[in-house]
Amino acid sequence: MFIASWNIRGLNQASKQNSILNFIRLNKVRVFCLLETKLSSSTFENFMRFRLPNWMSITNFDKIGGGRMAIIWDSAFVDGVIMEVDKQHIHARFTCRVTQLSFYVTFIYALYTVLERRDLWKHVHGLGTNTLAPWVVLGDFNCVCDPCERRGSAPPSAYLMKDLNELRLCSNLNDAPSTGEFFTWHRGSIWAKLDRVLINPLWSAQSVTCQAHFVEMEPGFDHVASLVRIGQIQNLGSKPFKFFNMWLKHKNFKDILGRVWLRNVVGTAQFRLARKLKLLKQPLKQLNKEEFSHISARAKESKKEYKRIYQLALMSPSDDALKQELLEAKNRSIFLKDAEETYLRQKAKATHLLQTDRCTKYFHSIVKKKNAKNFIAALKLEDGSLTQSMGQVATEFVTFFKGLFGTYVPSDGYDRHVIHSGATLDHTQVERLIRPITNLEIKQALFDIGNDKAPGPDGYSSAFFKSNWSLVGEDLCEAVGEFFASGNMLRQVNHTIIALIPKTNHSPTVSDFRPISCTNVTYKVITKILASRLGPLLPTIIHPAQGAFVDGRLMADNIFLAQELVKGYTRKRCSPRCMIKVDLRKAYDTVSWEFLENVLKDIGIPTLFVNWIMECVTTSSFSISINGVLHGWFEGKRGLRQGDPMSPLLFVICLEYFSRMIDLRTMGPNFKYHPLCSKLKISHLAYADDLVLFSKGDCRSIKILAETLEDYGMVSGLMVNHDKSNIFLGGNVANALPQILDLVDFQQGSFPVRYLGIPLAPLKISVAQFSPLIDTVTDYINAWNTKTLSYAGKLELIRSVMQGVQSFWLGIFPVPRTIIDRIVALCRIFLWGGKYAKVAWEDVCLPKEEGGLGIKNARVWNDALLSRTLWNIHKKQDTLWVRWVHGVYLHGRDVWTFAPHNRDSQLMKRIALIRDSIVSKFSSLAMAISFIQKNSLNGRIITGKVYDLLRVRANPRMWMSFIWKSYIPPKFSFIMWLALRNRLPTYDNLGFLDVINICHFCKGGPETVPHLFFDCMVTGKVWEMVKQWLGLRRQMTTLRSAVKWIKEEHNGANIKAKAIRISFCYTVYWTWRTRNAVIFEGAKAKVDDMVSQIKRFLAEVRQGDWQL
Structure with missing residues (x-):
């Protein structure tokens, strides 16, 4: 299904009307917003009657002149309900008659000034607050969100962009994945992105895609059309096995593992490990199907069942069978809730959240957002056309990466004297590299891998091996030890899945995805051992100009120095100077293996260690993961894998050849250093593949730099991307400028320029x-x-x-x-x-x-x-x-x-x-x-x-130490913190919003924090019943006095003291939550229900659901 928006700047001409009708017919548009029709109501009605007789329509012509907004829709395909019409927007709900998908659309035509648009943003924010379904906001926003969205004029100020960016933030709206034109408006020499399509996260939650396409500009128009495709996410094929850490929690897991692992498998140690892992997959799939499928629905249903049995147990407290049933229901609910959280945490890879808060809804949201962001629905081909065929998309990716990784590159012109011109490893360092591998070292390497790291082709996480070390550890140690003893790696151990991370949200081509290699845990353990041995030796052999992955060197140092060296580039009366910012084309992916091996040997790394490294590098093979489904298989012939623990170190060593090469070439009389570099003889700075070169701004020096880059590319495979590399010239270089630009194949750059993500500027x-x-x-x-x-x-x-x-x-x-x-x-x-x-x-x-x-x-x-x-x-x-x-x-x-x-x-x-x-x-x-x-x-x-x-x-x-305790869930502590500061949004604190200040519990007085929690008749009864249940007799009048008393009387670390503190915080939290439900959801405040919920929570605490 397609919906669209287009600022047409007048619909009175027959040619414009024909263009609109052709656009509808060619793109099968079902809902269309026409902006700036410049028609009267009667003229527009005639247009609809004669040109689209079976379509429905709504306009805002009675709100503002100029025929600004008209919404039309094909009632044979969609049902439309208009919710709100204003002078800058129309809000509606549409339902597809075919799929029954229902969604909200807000069409926008913003006015021309910041102050006029603020009323629109306020309305849209209000719509978002009340929208709990998929929602798309599109149209002409008449402003941009980022300076890069305007070209040909002065950059927009932060003031002009602030309001729209805050709306997006507050309303959780993001740009929809898009293709086509980036700039949507053009006049004279100015281009801007005034039209956009924003969506909320609920599209992915409904397994629905919402993608935008900005059609090419047509003659006679100054805006492009915004075309939005809405469709169901289809089943794209079977996905590979993946081990879910939640399975580890199941009571039968150990038995299943033991039955498989104790089988007698014949073969090499690597083969035996790989075979057992493969045999284990089928019983684990069966376990998942029977116990964990649709885990969120299972967790939700088990919670409902626990609550049902709990209510029965309250009415029949002496029923022993009910008590046992309640205990079993509680245990199952806790198990499934923990399993769901573990599953979602693994999917979301959210390692930064609170350990004491349940975040399953948040994890759901993050997983859906990640899936939507990484989902590849369309691809721009080399000829500029767009394909949505998943078969063609897969073919394009496999062909591209096979050409990238699977193409042999010889090392042409390697000179071992270049490496020998600098430091090499000494005998003691060599001995440290090839000392015997121990089981403890293998175990440490394994336990350094994060539990939720993406698995390799075999699907197993490091958590599987860690949790079952007593059973599987010996096999892993034997497999890893066998590799180091024999120097041979089983091919299937070294197979790699390439995961694709999009670099852009707009019109991606195959080269706009970052390939991340997902390797098996066995392989990661091997390369972690290699990296842990090689890394500490780098400071002694790596050039001072290299700052990446060398202990004691910081990225900031490179940025500091680069910033200092670009000073003065705008002054005409200073000595000439040059900086070349180099972009290496697909740097990691194109390293010549022959070159890598030569450098490793010549820098002093022993042959045995080099053979280990090269066996890992040269036995690689690849498959591409596209939307979770694997495509293709091909062998690697060059490159280092991003995601491999040892790849960064190997790349730094490869770049060391360049550092020594340029040092040798700049020693001669023809090279002159940058005016600020001569004292320390600095010719370059490198941080991984971010490379900048410096020299005096004369032809001979610049020629030496350019020739060194070209020669290094031939020997290493790391070729310069001339389209993305720039030369910066400063000082008195005007006379030599044409000759310099003819000498090098780089575009002249302008400041500011980003280096390591940071802007560099002369001023x-x-x-x-x-x-x-x-x-x-x-x-x-x-x-x-x-x-x-x-x-x-x-x-x-x-x-x-x-x-x-x-x-x-x-x-x-x-x-x-x-x-x-x-x-x-x-x-x-x-x-x-x-x-x-x-x-x-x-x-x-x-x-x-x-x-x-x-x-x-x-x-x-x-x-x-x-x-x-x-x-x-x-x-x-x-x-x-x-x-x-x-x-x-x-x-x-x-x-x-x-x-x-x-x-x-x-x-x-x-x-x-x-x-x-x-x-x-x-x-x-x-x-x-x-x-x-x-x-x-x-x-x-x-x-x-x-x-x-x-x-x-x-x-x-004094009260802060009361609420911030590890055993008190942080969301309770936060509400307590607000309450103790009297900053909860009670009605007395919301006086600036002109609201009626009355307590919605008792209707007996103004709502203040003291009234809400103690003076109110309803909450007063709640406190009395909770205190009686806890055995407390103290009269409480304010939160602070209550906290002070509890802190003085129950300040120990015993279970009772902790339970009282949790009880107090939870009662405040639940009272506030109930108050919000009464006001915003129309719920009823019942004392017995509130107390029952508090008791139920505290019962869970006492039975160990929350660790005290």
Whole structure:
């Protein structure tokens, strides 16, 4: 089924009407929104009567002039119910008569100013709050969401984009997967993406796809048409076996495993292990079918059954048979609930969530979002056409990756003297590499693999081997040991599934997917052992210019140095200089195996260890996973697999040949260094496949760099992608510019340019150049945003993941206050679910013991993270960046007395300010240095200690230690935290919304926190019954006084004290939840029902459902 929207700029011409009718006929459009028809109501009625006589229609012509919006639909195929009509939108529900699929559509034609559009965004947000079905929002939004969505004019300001981005965030709307044109509007020299299609996550929950196609611009139109295809996800074929960790919890699992594992299988150790794993699949499939199929439905049904029996047991407390039945129902419900959570956690790969909160609804949402994001519904072919045939899609991918991985590449022009010009391994290091493999080493390698990591072709997770180590461990050790003893690997052990991760959501081609190799656990254990032995030796043999995967070297150092080296590129009166930013085409995937083996041998790695590595590399074979179904089979002939534990280390060693090669070629008199690099003789910086080269801006130096790149490509297989590589020239190069550009096959680049994801610019980095950070934060929030996630779950995501994302940028740049405020606004909206914050962010950022939630203040955290650089400079850490700072900035001076000049970088100026802030906290410089020394680990400063030193403090709150306990579920603690701060959205706190302030429980007074929890007649009875059940006699009047009393009288670690605390927190939580159900769902507040629910929960606590 297809729906569409098109800003047609007038429907009065016959040619326009014919275009619309042809579009409907060719694309089988069933619902169509025509924007800016410029027709009167009567003229439009005539158009419908004569041109589409059997179609239905609705317009907003009576709301606003100009014939702005008309919705038409084919009533033979769809039933339409119009829900809301306004001057900027029409909201409707449509049901397909064929499939009976029902969904909501909001068609948009936004007005031209920010203030006018705010009323529209407010309405759309309200629609989303009440929409619990698949929902699509499409039309002409008259604004963009990102600077890249406008071309040919000045970039849009953050102010112009802010409202729409906040709407998407608050309403959980994301761009639908799309094909066709990226820019949807064009006039003169300006292009922009004004038309878009937004969808909520419930499409994937209904197993329905919703994809957009932006049709090519037609003559006479300035907007493209937006075509939306809605269809059921079809069964694409049988999916391979996958071991689910929930099976481990079943009482019969060990017996099933034992019957298979104790069989006598003849063959090599690797064959025996592989054979037993294969024999085990069928009984596990049978177990899944009988006990775990449709696990969510089973868990839901078992919970209903437990509640039914519980009510019967309440009425007949002396019935022993009912007691036994209740115990069995409870155990089954707990088992299935745990199994469902384990299953969804494994599918979602969500390792960052609370261990004490049940998050099954959230996991469901994440799984559906991931499936929808990674689902390949269409593919753009080489000729520009689009295919939706899964057979053709599979053929395209298999052909592409067979050509990529399955093509032999010789090593042409290898010179072993290049490697011998640098350091090689010594005898002691060689001995460490080939020392005997022990079973303990094998076990450690296995247990380092995450339980939920994607399995390989055999389908088994590392959790299977870990949980059954006593039975299967010996076979695994024998198989791994056999490989190291014989040097031979069974082919099926080294088979690989290529999982495809889309790089773009718009018009993907086969090259727009990142291939991630999923290998078997046995193979991962082998390569983890190899990597663990090889990794510690890299610092002694890898060039200082390489920063990736070498212990003690940081990505930040490369970025710091690159940022310093691009300074002055806009000045015309400085010496000429050059930077080449190199993109290596499909870097990991195209490494020549012959070249790899030569480099490994010549750098001093012993032959035995090289043979182990090359056996792993050269016996690989591949199948492609497309929408969960495997396609094709082919052998590898080149490349390193992304996802293989040892691939990053091998790639760094391959790149070492380039580092030594360029060092040799830049030693001659024809090469001149970049003006800021001559002292340390820096010619390049490398971080994995991110490579930048530096030289003076003269032809001879640049020619040496270009020829070195070309020669390295011939010898290694790592060819330069000239379309994505750029040359940057600065200083006085105008006269030589044409000759330089003729010399190299690179486009001249412009600043800012992204290096390792960070913008580099010759001048101070502007606010607009931080958009990648804002986009990253927004993408994470959009991936998580769901109505099923509690406050506590959101808090954990912000604290554990979001602050990790921020830390990458905050540890590299002095981030402007404007950007930090924007990030805080995004996190605040995510936490509170809208624009209205319940607690000020500065209070949220306090530690828990001081009344906050323990989220770090981003401004202070920025300084704390940058203090690492201050300390590295002080310690004279042996890195290229620190040596450069001492050589260029300090000139033998102490960093503690360094006074930056105006011409110095923003980073060095900020480091000086941070240094002064730290020193100001102590009476002397010596005490400040002593503080950092005491708070360092292995020479690295503990940034958390510096943060605690620099942050603002508040008075401790005695009640905080009461609510934040490991045995109290965090969602209960969070509601208690809000209640104790009097920040629950009770009606007295919502006075600004002009609501009637009355308690919906008793109708006897205004709703305040004290009234709701103690003064209300209904909740008062609840408290009395709960206290009587717990054996408490204390009269409670306020939350804080109650907390103080419980804290004083029941402050032990015994079961009773813990149970009382949980009871108190749960009663507050359940009272608040019941209040919301009364107001928003029309439920009835019954004291007995509330108390029964509280008792049932506490009974589960006492019986061990929650660990005390």
